[in-house]
Amino acid sequence: MSDELRQLAKAISKVENLDFQALADAATLPLDSAAVHVIGVTGPPGGGKSTLCNQLIKELAVHHRVAALLVDPSSPFSGGAILGDRIRMQALVSNPNVYIRSLSNRGNVGGVASSLVSILRLLMHNGFQYIVIETVGAGQSEVKIASIADTTLVVSVPNLGDDIQAFKSGILEIADILIINKADLPGADSLYSALRESAQNPRLGWTPPLCQTVATEGLGISALLEEIHRHGHWLRQEGRLLEKRKRAAKFEVLELSRMLLQKHLDSVPAEVLARNLNRRGINLLQKLDKIYDELLNTFSEV
């Protein structure tokens, strides 16, 4: 068991480091298992996401194998990162049903790591039934999680102040389930009325419920779990889950292509690149477009 875990952990590192062989191996693993539920948790910093995840994982792990992917931002200066979410999950470390992995976003905007979908394939293959992804929590730009997760939880807290508008216009619309955490704080009622309206808007046939929790006390967690299961059940009808996973697969290709391009671009000094955008009568972007076109001809045959 522990050996298997070690292999998994190592495989994740390779994928994270964009090792081609590892990525190719991962790509052969299915992403369409309906036995797995991928839950994304996002929201502004200070909202208690880690504590909430900790509670969810604790409950889910009573009967299932659960993997947690905790994404933290990398430093724009050094590229290094301090991955500190784990500290909130100390009690889960020795739980044999739980695997916790901290990830740096490696400079990627959008709150997640580029290789995340490939990592999901590895985790699904290893028999995890729930995968909980906690995003960076850097603000409003964390919409990528909705392209990856089956169910996206958006966590808000009272007293966001002016940020409430940004919050509403930003990540609110990706929510499958809206959560007011720290619901025992003053200001929770006004946040509730501010969010109720958005929560009642059905999107593609699903009306996001609005849950209230006090994660530090474990309050509201079982009601939240019920909503998560209800959404999971809804997804498994009419092929909706499969649609989600296809979107995730496409996202995977997009992100990895971008990372590849980035890798190549980084090997050329920026000023040289800028100077040579048009060289010997060839326009770089046109050329790229042509290459993509030819390439995808091969891959888009039905």
Added chain:
Amino acid sequence: MTPIRVLIAKPGLDGHDRGAKVVSRALRDAGMEVIYTGLRQSPEQIVLAAIQEDVDIVGLSCLSGAHNSLFPKVVEGLRAKGAEDIVVFGGGVIPDADIPGLLAAGIEAVFTPGTSLEEIVSWVRKRVQKNHE
């Protein structure tokens, strides 16, 4: 460039984490990915975290004098789980006389008060590079 992954851990009950946090920041600023466990970790928990996180190296900090019983347990735990390639180093209030024993137990370096961050960072980098070769 593959970032080095480091687990910084506080085994035992010691609550003095100034050093652990300062070293964590220095390693981050040197481009490494640092996972900090927080206080009061048992050697078993540290071993599990190191394996789950697939770190290259584990740094243990202890100022309470319990290093002789706690540090070797982490090395033993890693070995028992077939993870002997994960390097272990330590730091804290550790008398010179204890260092040979710790080294013999598989803690590869021991940094005592007054060590510069630069020294720790460059040791970690070199040691992990050697492992990757």
Added chain:
Amino acid sequence: MQEKRDKLAQWQQKLEQGKARFPERKAAFETSSGIPLQTVYTSLDLPQADEFSLPGEYPYTRGVQRNMYRGRLWTMRQYAGFATARESNERYKYLLSQGQTGLSVAFDLPTQIGLDSDHSLAEGEVGKVGVAIDSLEDMEILFSDIPLDKVSTSMTINAPAMVLLAMYLVVAEKQGVEWSKLKGTIQNDILKEYVARGTYIFPPEPSLKIVTDIFAFCADNVPNWNTISISGYHIREAGATAVQELAFTLANAICYVETALAAGLQVDDFAPRLSFFFNAHSNLFEEVAKFRAARKLWAEIMRDRFGAKVEKSLLLRFHTQTAGCTLTAQQPDNNIVRVALQALAAVLGGTQSLHTNSRDEALALPSEDSVRIALRTQQILAHETGVADVVDPLGGSYYIESLTGQIAEKVREQLAKIDGMGGAVAAINAGYIQREIQDSAYKYQLSVENKEQIIVGVNQFTIDDESQPELLRVDPAVGSEQKQRLEALKSRRNQEAVENGLAAVRLAAERGDNLFPVVLDAVRAYATLGEICGVLREIYGEYQAKDLV
């Protein structure tokens, strides 16, 4: 006034001319808190309000008593404790025989976290950083042959402070000493554990409830006991600046007062028993100014914010310890000099009691020789230097007065910020205070790395091939010895009485009653520290760290 200004301007012009030819050692001079320093201070820099102030009078900037050390010297109180109660008892009796005037008990980590010596997490920690206390029996041994009405005892204990104080009270009972004759302090400052010291057990809310229970019980039953020692010491050790030390300590103090008031206590009933504990660091004048500013700010807060009427409520009385984090493992004898200067700052700042660190504490627990030198350092200060003969001898110094005013101002700004966040607990829960301290710690370390900050013997003036002095070693057998004694106790005590005692603790905790009376009964029945805290853990839960790096 104008004449003075003109004269100063002329002087400054000449100064600048001189500097153009001979540049100064640094581009800018500042204190450890980042307060910029002038070349010289004059009467123009004196804060107006403090023009004529006297010790023992509001706002007590110059001292809490009129004659200070001319009456009685500060209490010389060396923090000590290691291994078993028996060994610590011997060290205490030695220290008292050497002229120490108060005891200060160091507990080991399992005790501080409310775990018995046989708990799995206690492995390797028993008796290491202090004495192991599992039950009343250990406490009886710790104070055997020490009459509790003759000494004042300080106990560095926080999360389980109530249990340890209860044990002390029962020992006093058995010695036939009335509780009203007991003098001493429990640290009992849980908030700084979350931000700096790490020996917390329960979350903030129930922890504050326990603190308030202690205030209430002692106000009625142990009137001369200092029920809390609100501590900046560890905040500073964790990396805070002088200003941060003072600001975060006062923010915590405000929170304790507010909690007690909310529980229905009257401010003047408990405020006279609040005491403080600060760090004496190396920047001599900044430290003196810090102590002076602390007294002034506390008097203002108690009078204006909390409406305290009794003079004793306004007085900031404090213990000081020299800065452990400035001790170097390299050339450890140099630490004697550091400690002497830091101790001087504490005395010039008007401390009520003082612990001087031993030279070898960056290496291990102090040896007996080292502890004696540390104590002698205080005695030399007290009896040979004359610094104790005049109250607030630096008062009126242009520099000290100006710095005192500036530190007070910066602390007020920081307090306003924490108030804006909803107070100390909210700031801790948001990780704000932890982050501020860590930022300062990292900044300081980087300044040592690039030698902006010189540490003698560490990044300059080093020597090769240092050999370490003889160190105190705690016998590794202490752990198993302590476990055996605990086992023996458990087999011979009245188990029914223990269970009844623990059940009463559980009931009181569930109902929100004052826990002190039931804890006393449980202690009398020889329920262990771990058993009592275990019951409370079940009801209150355990604190999960909020701090990120």
